[in-house]
Amino acid sequence: xxxxxxxxxxxxxxxxxxxxxxxxxxxxxxxxxxxxxxxxxxxxxxxxxxxxxxxxxxxxxxxxxxxxxxxxxxxxxxxxxxxxxxxxxxxxxxxxxxxxxxxxxxxxxxxxxxxxxxxxxxxxxxxxxxxxxxxxxxxxxxxxxxxxxxxxxxxxxxxxxxxxxxxxx
Amino acid sequence: xxxxxxxxxxxxxxxxxxxxxxxxxxxxxxxxxxxxxxxxxxxxxxxxxxxxxxxxxxxxxxxxxxxxxxxxxxxxxxxxxxxxxxxxxxxxxxxxxxxxxxxxxxxxxxxxxxxxxxxxxxxxxxxxxxxxxxxxxxxxxxxxxxxxxxxxxxxxxxxxxxxxxxxxxxxxxxxxxxxxxxxxxxxxxxxxxxxxxxxxxxxxxxxxxxxxxxxxxxxxxxxxxxxxxxxxxxxxxxxxxxxxxxxxxxxxxxxxxxxxxxxxxxxxxxxxxxxxxxxxxxxxxxxxxxxxxxxxxxxxxxxxxxxxxxxxxxxxxxxxxxxxxxxxxxxxxxxxxxxxxxxxxxxxxxxxxxxxxxxxxxxxxxxxxxxxxxxxxxxxxxxxxxxxxxxxxxxxxxxxxxxxxxxxxxxxxxxxxxxxxxxxxxxxxxxxxxxxxxxxxxxxxxxxxxxxxxxxxxxxxxxxxxxxxxxxxxxxxxxxxxxxxxxxxxxxxxxxxxxxxxxxxxxxxxxxxxxxxxxxxxxxxxxxxxxxxxxxxxxxxxxxxxxxxxxxxxxxxxxxxxxxxxxxxxxxxxxxxxxxxxxxxxxxxxxxxxxxxxxxxxxxxxxxxxxxxxxxxxxxxxxxxxxxxxxxxxxxxxxxxxxxxxxxxxxxxxxxxxxxxxxxxxxxxxxxxxxxxxxxxxxxx
Numbered sequence: 001x002x003x004x005x006x007x008x009x010x011x012x013x014x015x016x017x018x019x020x021x022x023x024x025x026x027x028x029x030x031x032x033x034x035x036x037x038x039x040x041x042x043x044x045x046x047x048x049x050x051x052x053x054x055x056x057x058x059x060x061x062x063x064x065x066x067x068x069x070x071x072x073x074x075x076x077x078x079x080x081x082x083x084x085x086x087x088x089x090x091x092x093x094x095x096x097x098x099x100x101x102x103x104x105x106x107x108x109x110x111x112x113x114x115x116x117x118x119x120x121x122x123x124x125x126x127x128x129x130x131x132x133x134x135x136x137x138x139x140x141x142x143x144x145x146x147x148x149x150x151x152x153x154x155x156x157x158x159x160x161x162x163x164x165x166x167x168x169x
Numbered sequence: 170x171x172x173x174x175x176x177x178x179x180x181x182x183x184x185x186x187x188x189x190x191x192x193x194x195x196x197x198x199x200x201x202x203x204x205x206x207x208x209x210x211x212x213x214x215x216x217x218x219x220x221x222x223x224x225x226x227x228x229x230x231x232x233x234x235x236x237x238x239x240x241x242x243x244x245x246x247x248x249x250x251x252x253x254x255x256x257x258x259x260x261x262x263x264x265x266x267x268x269x270x271x272x273x274x275x276x277x278x279x280x281x282x283x284x285x286x287x288x289x290x291x292x293x294x295x296x297x298x299x300x301x302x303x304x305x306x307x308x309x310x311x312x313x314x315x316x317x318x319x320x321x322x323x324x325x326x327x328x329x330x331x332x333x334x335x336x337x338x339x340x341x342x343x344x345x346x347x348x349x350x351x352x353x354x355x356x357x358x359x360x361x362x363x364x365x366x367x368x369x370x371x372x373x374x375x376x377x378x379x380x381x382x383x384x385x386x387x388x389x390x391x392x393x394x395x396x397x398x399x400x401x402x403x404x405x406x407x408x409x410x411x412x413x414x415x416x417x418x419x420x421x422x423x424x425x426x427x428x429x430x431x432x433x434x435x436x437x438x439x440x441x442x443x444x445x446x447x448x449x450x451x452x453x454x455x456x457x458x459x460x461x462x463x464x465x466x467x468x469x470x471x472x473x474x475x476x477x478x479x480x481x482x483x484x485x486x487x488x489x490x491x492x493x494x495x496x497x498x499x500x501x502x503x504x505x506x507x508x509x510x511x512x513x514x515x516x517x518x519x520x521x522x523x524x525x526x527x528x529x530x531x532x533x534x535x536x537x538x539x540x541x542x543x544x545x546x547x548x549x550x551x552x553x554x555x556x557x558x559x560x561x562x563x564x565x566x567x568x569x570x571x572x573x574x575x576x577x578x579x580x581x582x583x584x585x586x587x588x589x590x591x592x593x594x595x596x597x598x599x600x601x602x603x604x605x606x607x608x609x610x611x612x613x614x615x616x617x618x619x620x621x622x623x624x625x626x627x628x629x630x631x632x633x634x635x636x637x638x639x640x641x642x643x644x645x646x647x648x649x650x651x652x653x654x655x656x657x658x659x660x661x662x663x664x665x666x667x668x669x670x671x672x673x674x675x676x677x678x679x680x681x682x683x684x685x686x687x688x689x690x691x692x693x694x695x696x697x698x699x700x701x702x703x704x705x706x707x708x709x710x711x712x713x714x715x716x717x718x719x720x721x722x723x724x725x726x727x728x729x730x731x732x733x734x735x736x737x738x739x740x741x742x743x744x745x746x747x748x749x750x751x752x753x754x755x756x757x758x759x760x761x762x763x764x765x766x767x768x769x770x771x772x773x774x775x776x777x778x779x780x781x782x783x784x785x786x787x788x789x790x791x792x793x794x795x796x797x798x799x800x801x802x803x804x805x806x807x808x809x810x811x812x813x814x815x816x817x818x819x820x821x822x823x824x825x826x827x828x829x830x831x832x833x834x835x836x837x838x839x840x841x842x843x844x845x846x847x848x849x850x851x852x853x854x
Contacts, residue, residue, distance in 0.1 A: 041840070042839060042840055043841075044732070044733075044833075044842065044843070045732060046824075046843065047777075047778035047779055047827065047829070048778075048827055048828050049827075055841075056841045057841060058835045058839055058840065058841050061486050061489055061490035061493070061818075062822065063820060063824070063833050063835070064823040065823060097823065
């Protein structure tokens with residue numbers, strides 16, 4: 001099925017391709033501020049956090065949360081850490097967040113005609129998180145809308161979870 | 170070169186508001202019966218500077234007119250043409266408010282209400298010529314010359330040494346001017362004025378003394394008179410040091426007429442450091458401003474500059490980052506062989522020292538004298554005293570004590586409250602005071618001083634003191650757990666309990682909305698503490714102890730399993746390892762610690778934060794006794810790591826608030842540690 005022309009035009013541009021579990025995903029490159037190797041000892045565990053939040057890290061004096069994106073998008077229920085594991089530092093609506101993935105591969109410049117609509121029913125959670133599919137070199141790349149994933153919902157969601165936890169205890 | 174005047178507006182407004190603050194303060198200090206000539210001069214200067222600044226822009230007509238009129242009347246008073254009366258003082262205070270309003274209106278790009286200004290001008294005119302009627306308002310419309318910089322009272326030049334200066338006008342000479350004991354702010358003003366007169370070079374400037382050379386074609390009396398505008402005559406010595414041993418290149422440049430092209434003045438700036446390097450007498454020369462720059466620009470580029478606080482904050486953060494990187498590096502460097510890498514280690518040590526002083530200097534940027542806050546209280550006292558029909562004077566001590574600007578701003582309201590409290594409930598009515606054999610006029614003393622790593626602000630009154638018995642009775646009435654054996658400190662601490670209005674306790678005068686609990690909360694929010702001392706019949710003193718800065722605090726780092734936390738030192742009463750038998754298990758699974766006859770609850774940090782692998786047996790833990798107000802509780806942790814200063818960072822910038830913490834900080838190894846907040850941990854019970 002084809003996306004509307006205007007929607008596809010909006011999705012065109014450069015995407016950073018990363019691995020999470022056995023799948024490949026894309027994220028808009030403008031949302032990625034930088035990449036860093038993942039050093040678990042530099043992430044401080046934080047209490048009362050949602051399960052995917054690994055903790056807090058110091059990014060040049062700023063204290064930012066680190067989320068395991070593999071857990072968050074359900075790509076890998078039992079994520080592991082190795083030399084390729086990286087933190088993608090994303091900037092979403094002025095907030096910075098570190099997201100842990102299994103590795104980044106390349107940057108693709110996608111044109112509107114390469115992007116297809118994702119199937120309605122899918123494994124990785126609510127539809128709003130997946131905004132398109134791309135086939136490239138016989139690989140299937142899922143384009144993620146992280147603004148929806150972490151920006152709007154996450155802060156709201158985590159806040160609600162926090163409130164719920166506080167009420168429970 | 171075109172100059173966008175609008176870009177100077179903001180700094181003019183800021184400057185004008187500061188000047189108005191000075192004006193108000195000086196007016197309040199003024200002794201109406203016997204006004205100090207210096208004070209009158211200071212007020213005059215403030216208004217004059219505002220008028221001058223405003224006239225430069227040409228767009229603030231109403232402000233210029235108003236200021237001009239005020240200035241005229243002030244000048245008349247200064248020259249004893251008309252007497253200073255209480256009425257005049259009040260009128261000037263009102264004038265200050267009107268000028269302030271006008272500036273606020275101009276800030277919003279609107280024009281101020283001229284009728285208000287005209288009414289004030291008429292009143293001022295009335296004051297100046299009480300015999301004449303309104304017909305003379307015309308005088309107010311006389312054209313205002315744009316800032317005659319050299320206008321000065323002729324009287325000031327009488328003490329000049331005439332023999333030195335006779336007939337020398339028009340000949341270029343170098344004067345050596347020595348200023349003694351001149352305040353930095355005044356020095357900046359002097360520097361401004363002198364730069365306008367000729368080529369100014371600074372020979373030596375330190376805390377006590379400033380020596381400058383001025384190369385100009387003016388008479389000594391002129392210099393003296395201009396400086397006399399700012400400082401006392403006995404604070405300066407002027408001598409002619411013609412043909413100074415200045416290198417020829419510099420001399421040649423100095424002979425350039427004052428109106429140099431901007432390119433020439435740039436050359437001069439460039440040449441100056443080289444000159445300074447060869448001749449120690451002739452230090453950095455102050456370049457003549459390019460002709461196109463306005464007066465506003467000139468007055469800005471000496472002494473002080475205005476910088477947005479956000480920029481300073483960024484600087485503070487960045488230097489904090491460098492310090493952290495440095496400590497990470499130092500851990501790596503210290504593993505090196507000290508003999509093989511002696512050069513590296515020594516260089517590293519020097520860099521670390523330089524970094525520390527850099528950090529200190531940058532932290533100092535945020536510091537301002539506490540006069541910033543104190544300056545507004547004379548008026549509060551004056552007006553409140555009038556309302557209460559009491560006679561009260563305010564004394565301020567240690568206004569020069571420096572404190573973080575953000576901190577001072579947060580202290581303004583609590584201090585206002587404390588001062589009002591003292592006036593309302595502390596100081597007695599004049600007749601009562603006389604009956605008690607006290608002076609009729611009550612005194613409130615606000616002082617600030619440094620004590621260790623903290624700043625103490627004390628608000629003292631010589632009023633009736635707090636009635637201990639009444640406080641206790643009130644507490645019993647409210648069902649609070651009190652006993653007659655409580656120390657004074659504990660009893661007075663009750664006043665800070667929510668709903669415990671001082672008005673109900675000490676006097677029958679109604680309360681003022683904000684209670685002392687709000688004052689205490691405001692102070693605790695910035696890491697401060699508050700304490701009351703009171704003696705019946707002699708008065709009450711409230712002490713506020715504050716950290717030097719908001720951004721940095723003293724903390725104790727604690728460890729639970731593998732996790733590290735920081736607890737503000739201000740919240741810790743003591744730390745101890747419990748003795749067997751000190752800990753009692755309660756039936757609900759919690760524990761209490763018996764400490765010197767008290768039973769205080771224990772919070773296990775590992776349980777609170779859900780940390781695994783922590784020490785299970787409480788008797789093996791370290792207990793940190795935290796206090797929140799008068800409540801105490803113990804926090805069980807595995808180990809104490811040490812005490813250090815930490816930079817406080819908000820978690821909410823990128824994440825969200827975490828329960829039980831007030832933020833986070835970055836430790837020496839670059840990792841993040843949460844800062845515990847005793848008040849929130851206490852909620853856990």
